[in-house]
Amino acid sequence: MSAPSHTPPHPASRGRADIRLPWWALALPTLAFFTLLALILNPSEAHAATGDPAITHLLERIQALAAR
Template sequence: MSARTHTRPHPATTGGVDIRLPWWALALPTLAFVALFLLILSPSNAHAATGDPALTHLFERAQQLIAR
Protein backbone atom coordinates (compact mmCIF):
# COMPACT_ATOMS: atom_id res chain seq x y z
CA MET A 1 0.00 0.00 0.00
CA SER A 2 1.51 3.30 -1.01
CA ALA A 3 1.70 6.23 1.38
CA ARG A 4 0.32 9.63 0.50
CA THR A 5 2.85 12.37 -0.08
CA HIS A 6 2.25 15.82 1.26
CA THR A 7 2.63 18.64 -1.23
CA ARG A 8 3.39 22.20 -0.29
CA PRO A 9 0.57 24.66 -0.92
CA HIS A 10 3.09 27.36 -1.92
CA PRO A 11 6.35 27.07 -3.83
CA ALA A 12 9.53 26.87 -1.76
CA THR A 13 10.96 30.04 -3.29
CA THR A 14 9.27 33.39 -3.43
CA GLY A 15 9.57 34.01 -7.14
CA GLY A 16 13.26 34.95 -7.44
CA VAL A 17 16.35 32.85 -7.29
CA ASP A 18 17.92 33.14 -3.85
CA ILE A 19 21.39 31.61 -4.10
CA ARG A 20 23.98 32.89 -1.66
CA LEU A 21 27.64 32.11 -2.20
CA PRO A 22 30.18 32.17 0.59
CA TRP A 23 32.72 34.99 0.44
CA TRP A 24 35.56 32.67 -0.56
CA ALA A 25 33.68 31.36 -3.59
CA LEU A 26 34.37 34.67 -5.30
CA ALA A 27 37.52 35.75 -3.48
CA LEU A 28 39.69 32.70 -4.26
CA PRO A 29 39.20 32.68 -8.05
CA THR A 30 39.71 36.46 -8.08
CA LEU A 31 42.92 36.12 -6.09
CA ALA A 32 44.18 33.38 -8.41
CA PHE A 33 43.37 35.49 -11.47
CA VAL A 34 45.18 38.51 -10.05
CA ALA A 35 48.23 36.44 -9.12
CA LEU A 36 48.46 34.89 -12.59
CA PHE A 37 47.89 38.26 -14.22
CA LEU A 38 50.73 39.79 -12.20
CA LEU A 39 53.02 36.92 -13.24
CA ILE A 40 52.20 37.63 -16.86
CA LEU A 41 52.93 41.34 -16.44
CA SER A 42 56.26 40.83 -14.69
CA PRO A 43 57.72 37.43 -15.59
CA SER A 44 61.09 38.38 -14.06
CA ASN A 45 59.55 37.74 -10.62
CA ALA A 46 58.55 34.20 -11.58
CA HIS A 47 61.59 32.04 -10.92
CA ALA A 48 61.69 28.34 -11.61
CA ALA A 49 61.82 26.27 -8.47
CA THR A 50 65.04 24.34 -8.11
CA GLY A 51 64.57 20.89 -6.70
CA ASP A 52 66.75 19.22 -4.11
CA PRO A 53 69.20 16.86 -5.90
CA ALA A 54 68.29 14.01 -3.54
CA LEU A 55 64.61 14.51 -4.28
CA THR A 56 65.29 14.63 -8.02
CA HIS A 57 67.32 11.42 -7.75
CA LEU A 58 64.47 9.75 -5.84
CA PHE A 59 61.96 10.67 -8.56
CA GLU A 60 64.29 9.41 -11.30
CA ARG A 61 64.76 6.12 -9.44
CA ALA A 62 61.00 5.73 -8.95
CA GLN A 63 60.46 6.38 -12.67
CA GLN A 64 63.03 3.72 -13.55
CA LEU A 65 61.36 1.18 -11.25
CA ILE A 66 57.94 1.89 -12.71
CA ALA A 67 59.25 1.63 -16.28
CA ARG A 68 60.45 -1.97 -15.71
Protein backbone atom coordinates (compact mmCIF):
# COMPACT_ATOMS: atom_id res chain seq x y z
CA MET A 1 0.00 0.00 0.00
CA SER A 2 1.52 3.30 -1.06
CA ALA A 3 1.35 6.48 1.01
CA PRO A 4 -0.21 9.57 -0.55
CA SER A 5 2.35 11.99 -1.89
CA HIS A 6 2.55 15.46 -0.37
CA THR A 7 2.00 18.25 -2.88
CA PRO A 8 3.84 21.50 -2.30
CA PRO A 9 1.71 24.51 -1.37
CA HIS A 10 0.58 26.90 -4.07
CA PRO A 11 3.15 29.68 -4.65
CA ALA A 12 0.57 32.36 -3.82
CA SER A 13 -0.01 30.87 -0.36
CA ARG A 14 3.59 31.33 0.69
CA GLY A 15 4.55 34.52 2.46
CA ARG A 16 2.20 37.47 2.10
CA ALA A 17 -1.47 36.87 1.44
CA ASP A 18 -2.94 38.69 -1.53
CA ILE A 19 -6.07 40.35 -0.15
CA ARG A 20 -7.87 43.00 -2.18
CA LEU A 21 -10.52 45.24 -0.67
CA PRO A 22 -13.26 46.94 -2.66
CA TRP A 23 -12.91 50.70 -3.05
CA TRP A 24 -15.75 51.44 -0.64
CA ALA A 25 -14.14 49.46 2.18
CA LEU A 26 -11.62 52.28 2.55
CA ALA A 27 -13.67 55.20 1.23
CA LEU A 28 -16.61 54.94 3.64
CA PRO A 29 -14.60 54.85 6.89
CA THR A 30 -12.43 57.68 5.58
CA LEU A 31 -15.51 59.76 4.75
CA ALA A 32 -17.00 59.07 8.19
CA PHE A 33 -13.75 60.02 9.91
CA PHE A 34 -13.45 63.35 8.11
CA THR A 35 -17.14 64.15 8.65
CA LEU A 36 -16.81 63.59 12.40
CA LEU A 37 -13.55 65.51 12.46
CA ALA A 38 -15.24 68.48 10.77
CA LEU A 39 -18.02 68.39 13.37
CA ILE A 40 -15.49 68.36 16.18
CA LEU A 41 -13.53 71.26 14.72
CA ASN A 42 -16.63 73.36 14.03
CA PRO A 43 -19.27 72.45 16.64
CA SER A 44 -21.45 75.44 15.73
CA GLU A 45 -22.56 73.50 12.64
CA ALA A 46 -23.86 70.60 14.76
CA HIS A 47 -27.35 71.57 15.86
CA ALA A 48 -29.35 69.53 18.33
CA ALA A 49 -32.74 68.45 17.12
CA THR A 50 -35.66 69.91 19.03
CA GLY A 51 -37.89 67.19 20.34
CA ASP A 52 -41.65 67.15 20.05
CA PRO A 53 -43.21 67.17 23.56
CA ALA A 54 -45.38 64.16 22.66
CA ILE A 55 -42.33 62.12 21.69
CA THR A 56 -40.50 63.24 24.83
CA HIS A 57 -43.50 62.26 26.96
CA LEU A 58 -43.69 58.86 25.25
CA LEU A 59 -40.01 58.18 25.86
CA GLU A 60 -40.37 59.14 29.52
CA ARG A 61 -43.29 56.70 29.88
CA ILE A 62 -41.27 53.91 28.26
CA GLN A 63 -38.36 54.65 30.57
CA ALA A 64 -40.65 54.60 33.62
CA LEU A 65 -42.17 51.27 32.56
CA ALA A 66 -38.73 49.77 31.95
CA ALA A 67 -37.57 50.89 35.40
CA ARG A 68 -40.31 48.83 37.14
